[in-house]
Amino acid sequence: MGLLQRLRTPISNTKGIALIMAVSAVSLLIYIAMEVMYDSNVEYIVNSQSLSGLKAYYAAKAGMDISLLRIKIYQTVKQKMGSNASQIPYLEQIWRFPLVWPLEISEGTSSIEKDEANKAVKESLMDATFRTDIEDEGSKIDLNDLASSSKTLAEITKKQVLQIFESEKRDNPDFNTKYSSYRFPELVNYISDWMSSKREGLNGGEKSAPYRDYKADGFPPNRGFRTVRELRLVPGMSDELYDLMEPRVTIYGLKGINPNSASKEVLMTLDPGITAEVAKKIQDRVNDSDQGGPFKGGEEGISAFWAFVTGPAGARLEQDPKTIPIVIDSMVSFKISSTGLFSGTARKITAIVLDLNQSAQRTSDLLKKDKKDEKPPDPAEKKPHLLALARRSPTASRSSRPSQNRTHTKGSPSNCLLV
Numbered sequence: 353m354g355l356l357q358r359l360r361t362p363i364s365n366t367k368g369i370a371l372i373m374a375v376s377a378v379s380l381l382i383y384i385a386m387e388v389m390y391d392s393n394v395e396y397i398v399n400s401q402s403l404s405g406l407k408a409y410y411a412a413k414a415g416m417d418i419s420l421l422r423i424k425i426y427q428t429v430k431q432k433m434g435s436n437a438s439q440i441p442y443l444e445q446i447w448r449f450p451l452v453w454p455l456e457i458s459e460g461t462s463s464i465e466k467d468e469a470n471k472a473v474k475e476s477l478m479d480a481t482f483r484t485d486i487e488d489e490g491s492k493i494d495l496n497d498l499a500s501s502s503k504t505l506a507e508i509t510k511k512q513v514l515q516i517f518e519s520e521k522r523d524n525p526d527f528n529t530k531y532s533s534y535r536f537p538e539l540v541n542y543i544s545d546w547m548s549s550k551r552e553g554l555n556g557g558e559k560s561a562p563y564r565d566y567k568a569d570g571f572p573p574n575r576g577f578r579t580v581r582e583l584r585l586v587p588g589m590s591d592e593l594y595d596l597m598e599p600r601v602t603i604y605g606l607k608g609i610n611p612n613s614a615s616k617e618v619l620m621t622l623d624p625g626i627t628a629e630v631a632k633k634i635q636d637r638v639n640d641s642d643q644g645g646p647f648k649g650g651e652e653g654i655s656a657f658w659a660f661v662t663g664p665a666g667a668r669l670e671q672d673p674k675t676i677p678i679v680i681d682s683m684v685s686f687k688i689s690s691t692g693l694f695s696g697t698a699r700k701i702t703a704i705v706l707d708l709n710q711s712a713q714r715t716s717d718l719l720k721k722d723k724k725d726e727k728p729p730d731p732a733e734k735k736p737h738l739l740a741l742a743r744r745s746p747t748a749s750r751s752s753r754p755s756q757n758r759t760h761t762k763g764s765p766s767n768c769l770l771v
Contacts, residue, residue: 494605
């Protein structure tokens with residue numbers, strides 16, 4: 353058979369097609385297997401992260417529960433000891449000392465204590481870790497006090513907020529150079545306008561004008577701050593200024609500063625005369641029982657605090673100490689931060705412990721003080737007004753003039769003059 357004839361003959365052998373179909377089937381099976389493995393791995397990772405997040409959350413919750421117990425123990429001891437509580441060494445460490453699980457073992461720990469600690473960790477069902485920190489939230493500056501119904505508290509709070517920037521300008525040359533011409537009182541007015549119900553702003557004009565670029569309704573909201581982060585929305589507030597204010601302010605204040613637990617930065621806002629050096633001396637005194645330890649509560653403790661500030665601490669106050677809000681009673685406002693960690697996944701829980709009754713009582717006391725400090729009206733100031741009224745209407749004057757012969761009857765006032 354010639355070559356030309358073989359080329360014209362149809363091919364009847366199908367062995368090659370079977371091989372191609374077998375290779376295609378194997379390839380398809382491999383592809384399906386890879387997809388199943390990929391989906392399984394993704395599902396496993398997602399479920400694993402969910403499980404790790406759940407364990408981290410409950411670890412943080414366990415730390416939160418222990419922290420609440422520590423605060424309760426601290427308040428109970430304070431209440432039982434009364435005025436003698438300040439004499440108990442390391443009482444504040446009940447809540448102040450950070451709690452970490454598993455327990456950190458220091459170098460000075462004996463071998464027996466180390467073995468007991470390690471044994472407790474092994475016997476525990478907790479396979480996650482957590483860390484809790486408790487801060488005194490009440491000793492920060494309460495932003496909402498800028499719009500307080502107490503004029504005294506509102507004015508004092510404004511001075512304290514301004515002192516944050518003045519202290520930074522004094523201690524930070526770069527900050528002073530950058531903000532030498534910045535009008536911080538206007539910034540504080542914008543913060544107050546956020547809460548004010550008035551239409552006009554403290555800086556003049558409509559207070560809503562600076563918010564027109566936000567392209568959103570409801571600014572300013574005419575209410576108190578609900579979170580400190582809302583400060584970032586205030587006109588004129590930069591990231592740098594916010595970072596400066598954030599650790600010093602709160603919305604859960606106690607209407608006063610507790611020098612036994614306040615930070616150095618917060619202490620410096622009490623008065624321009626309290627410098628960083630003076631604030632450090634105050635903290636050294638509070639933390640050292642040999643120097644006197646924490647200041648006692650009540651008016652006696654407040655007087656002792658100012659005596660120390662102006663005496664051994666060497667501060668020259670620019671304000672009357674009586675106008676500066678100091679509270680050295682049992683702390684009732686705490687911020688708890690609990691962070692749980694498991695397999696690289698972290699969860700954080702933040703809680704505020706606040707005694708609303710004591711905070712309201714503090715505000716009530718300030719309002720009573722404002723009312724007491726108000727100058728009573730001078731009766732002599734009303735005489736010209738009465739005379740003018742008598743000249744305008746002699747008849748009314750005669751009819752309203754008290755009569756000595758008038759009889760008094762129940763339910764009918766006899767000696768009244770409406771002005």
